[in-house]
Amino acid sequence: MAIDQELLKAISSIDNLDDMNHFFEDIFTPAELDDISLRWKLLKDLHNGLTQRKIAEKYGISLCKITRGSKILKNKNSAVLKVLNS
Numbered sequence: 204m205a206i207d208q209e210l211l212k213a214i215s216s217i218d219n220l221d222d223m224n225h226f227f228e229d230i231f232t233p234a235e236l237d238d239i240s241l242r243w244k245l246l247k248d249l250h251n252g253l254t255q256r257k258i259a260e261k262y263g264i265s266l267c268k269i270t271r272g273s274k275i276l277k278n279k280n281s282a283v284l285k286v287l288n289s
Contacts, residue, residue: 246272250287 217223227236241262248258255269275281 242268242272245269246276246283247287249273249276250284 214223214226217226231239241264245258245262245264245268248261249255249269249272253261255266255273258264258269259266275283276287278284
């Protein structure tokens, strides 16, 4: 399923971190926010050179979840990689 363009526009229109936080809390469940935050943390750890095994131990997650993140960072056109490099 493609991301709703109106949702992307709504998110990009928020220019205040507190407002962004409240918006996310309004539309996502706590579990969804935990999942998104975990995904971001493991991507940052991978980018900073932590091994997949250390990340798995750190967060108590399977290597499969981390492998997806590793594939994202190997793509030179990855938007996540661009954000992490900036």
